Amino acid sequence: MSAIKRLFAGSGQRPLRQQLAFTLVAILSLSILLAVLLLNVLFGWQARHLIDQRAGFFMDAMLSVREYTSKKVNPIVAPLNEGAGLFRPEAVPSYSAQTVAGYLKERPEYREYSYREAALNPTNLRDKADSFETGVIEAFRRNPSLTIQSGSKSTPLGEVHYVAQPIKVTKESCLTCHSTPDRAPASQLLAYGDSSGFGWKLNEIVGTQIVTVPQKAVFAAKDQSLLATALLLVLAFIAVGLVTNAVLGQLILKPMREISRKAEEASVTPATVNFEERERHDEIGLLARSFERMKQSLAISMQMLKDRSGQGG
Amino acid sequence: MRRALFSLVLVLTACSNPSGSDTALCGPAGRLRVGLVGAQEGRASSAAALVSDQDQFRLRELLTASSRCEVQLEPVLSPEQARLRLQQGEWDLAFLPPGLTALALEQDGGYGLVRQLGRRQNSRSQLLVRQTSPYRDRADLRGARLGLLPRGSLTGFYLPLFNLHGLTFSQVRYALSYAELMRQLRAGEVDVIAWDGALPLGPADVRVLHEDGHGIPLGALALRQPLLQADYKSFLAQLDQNVSQLPASLGYATGAIPDLQNLQELRAIVSNVESWSLPRAGEAYAVYGRKQAEAEGGES
Numbered sequence: 009m010s011a012i013k014r015l016f017a018g019s020g021q022r023p024l025r026q027q028l029a030f031t032l033v034a035i036l037s038l039s040i041l042l043a044v045l046l047l048n049v050l051f052g053w054q055a056r057h058l059i060d061q062r063a064g065f066f067m068d069a070m071l072s073v074r075e076y077t078s079k080k081v082n083p084i085v086a087p088l089n090e091g092a093g094l095f096r097p098e099a100v101p102s103y104s105a106q107t108v109a110g111y112l113k114e115r116p117e118y119r120e121y122s123y124r125e126a127a128l129n130p131t132n133l134r135d136k137a138d139s140f141e142t143g144v145i146e147a148f149r150r151n152p153s154l155t156i157q158s159g160s161k162s163t164p165l166g167e168v169h170y171v172a173q174p175i176k177v178t179k180e181s182c183l184t185c186h187s188t189p190d191r192a193p194a195s196q197l198l199a200y201g202d203s204s205g206f207g208w209k210l211n212e213i214v215g216t217q218i219v220t221v222p223q224k225a226v227f228a229a230k231d232q233s234l235l236a237t238a239l240l241l242v243l244a245f246i247a248v249g250l251v252t253n254a255v256l257g258q259l260i261l262k263p264m265r266e267i268s269r270k271a272e273e274a275s276v277t278p279a280t281v282n283f284e285e286r287e288r289h290d291e292i293g294l295l296a297r298s299f300e301r302m303k304q305s306l307a308i309s310m311q312m313l314k315d316r317s318g319q320g321g
Numbered sequence: 322m323r324r325a326l327f328s329l330v331l332v333l334t335a336c337s338n339p340s341g342s343d344t345a346l347c348g349p350a351g352r353l354r355v356g357l358v359g360a361q362e363g364r365a366s367s368a369a370a371l372v373s374d375q376d377q378f379r380l381r382e383l384l385t386a387s388s389r390c391e392v393q394l395e396p397v398l399s400p401e402q403a404r405l406r407l408q409q410g411e412w413d414l415a416f417l418p419p420g421l422t423a424l425a426l427e428q429d430g431g432y433g434l435v436r437q438l439g440r441r442q443n444s445r446s447q448l449l450v451r452q453t454s455p456y457r458d459r460a461d462l463r464g465a466r467l468g469l470l471p472r473g474s475l476t477g478f479y480l481p482l483f484n485l486h487g488l489t490f491s492q493v494r495y496a497l498s499y500a501e502l503m504r505q506l507r508a509g510e511v512d513v514i515a516w517d518g519a520l521p522l523g524p525a526d527v528r529v530l531h532e533d534g535h536g537i538p539l540g541a542l543a544l545r546q547p548l549l550q551a552d553y554k555s556f557l558a559q560l561d562q563n564v565s566q567l568p569a570s571l572g573y574a575t576g577a578i579p580d581l582q583n584l585q586e587l588r589a590i591v592s593n594v595e596s597w598s599l600p601r602a603g604e605a606y607a608v609y610g611r612k613q614a615e616a617e618g619g620e621s
Contacts, residue, residue, distance in 0.1 A: 091603070093601060093602060094401070113351060114349055120351070122391060133371070133397070134394065134395035136374065136377060138378055139378065163385075163391075164389075165385070165391060194602070198399060198471060198495055198497065198602065199399050199401065199402050200398060200399065202367075203367030204367070
């Protein structure tokens with residue numbers, strides 16, 4: 009506030025062009041600042057929405073792979089696992105989803121994405137939940153109505169956005185491999201042993217599906233967009249300032265300087281001066297008409313003085 | 322608190338390492354796929370025995386900090402599963418026992434050994450039978466039921482089969498650990514089992530029918546070929562500096578490069594046996610395949 013006061017305190021002390029320039033700079037700077045702050049909020053919201061959208065799409069894609077495996081692949085491959093031969097993990101929806109996610113990661117644009125199915129007591133120890141994942145699973149177990157958790161997660165490699173859904177044992181068929189070792193296929197026991205991945209119960213939340221998507225790149229893009237927008241605003245406002253300045257010079261300053269020059273000339277030789285600007289219909293015309301009247305009055309006064317001095321002589 | 326301190330130590334170590342490189346050591350998908358089988362064969366019968374939860378988390382954190390990659394750590398009990406992972410190039414880095422180490426070296430575009438794992442234990446591949454059994458010689462085993470560790474084990478699979486060449490068995494059974502094989506032998510479910518001579522036999526109700534003469538080399542930390550072309554020295558330096566954070570059961574030897582000479586003969590045997598048609602669980606099996614001359618030279 010005091011800065012604004014200081015700016016206008018010199019009102020009338022500087023040329024009009026300078027006063028107007030200072031005012032314009034102040035107004036435009038404040039406008040840019042306000043616009044950038046608002047755009048930062050808007051772009052941030054859009055970036056988070058984009059991250060959520062990507063995470064959601066990635067999760068849905070993996071769920072579809074799981075469903076396909078469960079409905080189409082498992083019925084064909086699972087019987088092969090019943091003997092003591094080689095265990096075929098292709099029958100397991102979790103394996104398929106994580107394998108597909110692995111292939112996706114091989115493409116550079118998906119390198120920073122990840123999909124994991126972590127469980128407290130998995131068959132494959134690769135899927136053992138770490139401390140963060142354990143916290144997520146415990147939250148799902150404490151509150152069964154909770155269907156999704158999301159947020160930022162700090163990793164040694166940077167900040168990532170995660171979305172997690174619970175893995176619930178909803179089918180009795182899941183318990184073939186996960187209830188007791190004596191129900192599990194021999195091939196599974198030979199591959200993974202009889203100590204992990206058992207003791208699951210129907211309707212129990214046993215793990216979580218977590219997708220992580222990079223947020224660094226999205227927020228960097230947001231910052232870039234914000235910077236570009238701010239630069240464009242500055243350029244646009246500079247252009248507006250220059251045009252305003254030119255228009256001001258042409259419409260006000262130049263005629264005023266001309267009227268001022270003529271007024272000075274009129275103070276010495278009023279008869280030789282002609283205020284053509286009086287034809288204008290704006291304030292400049294009004295001013296010129298006033299000067300014209302003043303010039304005529306001056307001329308009359310000067311004539312009267314001249315006549316009086318002639319009679320006296 | 323301990324985890325925070327550990328992370329701090331890792332960060333400080335990384336910062337204070339003047340030779341440290343900022344290059345990440347990642348696999349093809351931008352992550353490091355790590356297999357953990359351990360340095361010994363057939364010892365762990367459960368996941369918890371292979372690696373505790375705490376050890377697993379600490380190892381994952383150390384590998385992440387050292388490689389600067391997302392780490393996918395897969396502890397595997399079955400050498401058969403590990404063999405498949407190696408064959409399909411699904412691991413970029415692997416903590417392997419001797420049999421799988423030999424196998425890793427045989428893979429196309431294979432693996433290089435960068436550190437030694439395990440401790441000397443005078444391991445020997447043996448064949449055990451019950452004390453009361455009539456078997457006195459390997460030739461007597463015709464028609465017997467054989468118990469093995471899964472394919473991928475040196476003392477529990479490759480060497481026993483190599484030493485039983487020419488015999489036919491009525492059934493071959495597999496178990497994940499020597500303890501389970503011993504249980505099956507004592508319970509009469511099999512007649513002869515593969516055994517590691519470094520393990521105590523326990524009660525005198527079993528005896529050694531045959532002992533292979535090959536010394537069993539130590540396990541190794543193997544790195545996949547594309548990563549060997551990269552700058553992996555700083556990664557190894559990080560592991561060497563934080564050896565106390567690695568599971569003690571791995572027996573990670575700081576700065577020790579595995580002796581490939583010791584593995585040469587066993588590599589030939591593994592490669593030889595792998596070329597045979599191999600036994601399937603629960604089925605009869607004739608141990609038959611062409612024995613290569615170099616491998617035969619090492620047969621005891």
